[in-house]
Amino acid sequence: MLTKRIIPCLDVRNGRTVKGINFKEIKDVGDPVDLGKLYSASGADELVYLDITASQEERNTFPDLVKRIARHVNIPFTVGGGIKTAQDASVLLKAGADKVSINSAALANPKLINDIALAFGNQCVVLAIDAKLENDQWNVYAKGGTQRTTKELYSWAQEGIQRGAGEILFTSMNHDGTTNGFANEALQKLSEKVHVPVIASGGAGSMDHFAKAFNKGKADAALAASVFHYNQIQINDLKLYLQGKGITMRI
16 A cells, blocks of 8 residues: 655745745745755655745746755655746756646646656656635636636646646645645545545644545645644654554655
């Protein structure tokens, strides 16, 4: 049985790690490299770094930060934000990232998924989907959750996989930063519809929330920020708790 993964997420703005609630109320929480080193030493399986304003400001994620992370962090990490071409992805992968996460640019140009997968392999492509439940439909948003699109969560995830995405990172905008738990019903439905790993994101507030994301939501990995950034949950303690619940973890 494949082990489930715990993934701290570091939202980066102007070279600093930040955190918000429902994609708003942004606060500074520290240096992204220092935090990455801490999480790596604490038992995190992977890291995700997202340049949260790159798409809105129409600039690329700076490769210099990726190089710094690669020098100091010894677990796999994904980088996202402002990736519009396979060349953009190439720069970040060559700088040391293991995977790239694409979101707004893929919505604007779905062929970007094909291009990156063809150039570097499906395993390098994480399709990030920010979606909000509105009138019983999970609508997909672009530009850091500021721009509603015509896409719907499940069909867009399936199209992304057909185009070459190797993983789906699903963030519920309704749950993001609220610490009230993950969107488990949507996660379960998504996991049943796709054949690639699904990463749960948005809403972690307790160890039990992670257990429910894995058991009820059928997620392959769970991503969180606030509970780790503010030392509310220690990753090693979390993994021991989950293992005690019968969930296969890498300890």
